[in-house]
Amino acid sequence: MKKTILGVLITLMVSCNNNETENVTPENTNVEETNITAGKEAFCGSDILRRKHLAEDPAAMQRMLQIEQQTVSFIEQKKMGKILPDGSVEIPVIFNVLYTKASNNVSDARINSQIDVLNKAFASTHADISKIPAEFQSVNAGDTKIKFRLAGINRKSTKTSRWAPDDKMKKASTGGMDSTNPNQYLNIWVVDYMPYQTGYVLGYATFPEDAGLWNDGVVMMDDYVGEGGPDATHNQGRVTVHEVGHYLNLRHIWGDANCGDDLVGDTPQQITKHSSVPTYPRYETCGGVSRSVMFMNYMDYSDETTLFMFTQQQNNRMQASVSASGPRAGLRVL
Numbered sequence: 001m002k003k004t005i006l007g008v009l010i011t012l013m014v015s016c017n018n019n020e021t022e023n024v025t026p027e028n029t030n031v032e033e034t035n036i037t038a039g040k041e042a043f044c045g046s047d048i049l050r051r052k053h054l055a056e057d058p059a060a061m062q063r064m065l066q067i068e069q070q071t072v073s074f075i076e077q078k079k080m081g082k083i084l085p086d087g088s089v090e091i092p093v094i095f096n097v098l099y100t101k102a103s104n105n106v107s108d109a110r111i112n113s114q115i116d117v118l119n120k121a122f123a124s125t126h127a128d129i130s131k132i133p134a135e136f137q138s139v140n141a142g143d144t145k146i147k148f149r150l151a152g153i154n155r156k157s158t159k160t161s162r163w164a165p166d167d168k169m170k171k172a173s174t175g176g177m178d179s180t181n182p183n184q185y186l187n188i189w190v191v192d193y194m195p196y197q198t199g200y201v202l203g204y205a206t207f208p209e210d211a212g213l214w215n216d217g218v219v220m221m222d223d224y225v226g227e228g229g230p231d232a233t234h235n236q237g238r239v240t241v242h243e244v245g246h247y248l249n250l251r252h253i254w255g256d257a258n259c260g261d262d263l264v265g266d267t268p269q270q271i272t273k274h275s276s277v278p279t280y281p282r283y284e285t286c287g288g289v290s291r292s293v294m295f296m297n298y299m300d301y302s303d304e305t306t307l308f309m310f311t312q313q314q315n316n317r318m319q320a321s322v323s324a325s326g327p328r329a330g331l332r333v334l
Ligand SMILES: [Zn+2]
Pocket: 044, 045, 046, 047, 242, 243, 246, 252
């Protein structure tokens, strides 16, 4: 999927234009609705909300394009040895829990388990690493050098159990909780339930074009925070890993289009998202080429038991976002 730098940028701009067009047609709104209501495809609202946001806010679109240029430049400089690949960063995380009753006031233990899951996912130190197929082991991200530290838990009792994925939970004036300095902290809001159209989303994240804005961060339904939630197919804290991937500038592995481009060269092109537990190997044909696809990548929609790897080039994009010149450089300060 990797193209020349120019090719990537042209593709990106074309795809952005397509997104703008798609978003103004009611037919495509219905397509999104269909996608998000089909069982486990309710996984994530990040891209749906991003498309709407970028279509409505030209300044955000401009920031996104600049970040893509910086990302390409960072990766090129890293290739040329101008940037040390080490550059560990420890991201301080604030949880903002909006609970209606004891059962959705997620415990400190569950929140700590989420931090542990994030650290193991980004360091490739969990037991499922051994399940990565041999053909993909050479592109496994290994230790991304991105770490997470629990910096605080804020809790607020509320009568609101149903929240639209529209950021109202991120402001005290709309019944939610204000963020803690989003330039320097990853804020994760936790709510009871997030209906969307006729379905729901498990979580959603802002991308780096919104770095430091009041609404910057991740929102999760309480069931999907940490280990041990009630949904047997999604109770290992890996939906949050997926959302933090978006926060650090990763796109869905299928590129949010039929045989789309995720701007990552070492993830095989695939037709669309997966669900449940696909059987390995799974071959899919895009552009006339049949490839074994990486449905076990965190940025797919498979069951959490089957999500267990990032790739090296996904790590390059995440490193670019938290680098000293990146849009999320502020996370390095604390
Ligand atoms: Zn997603």
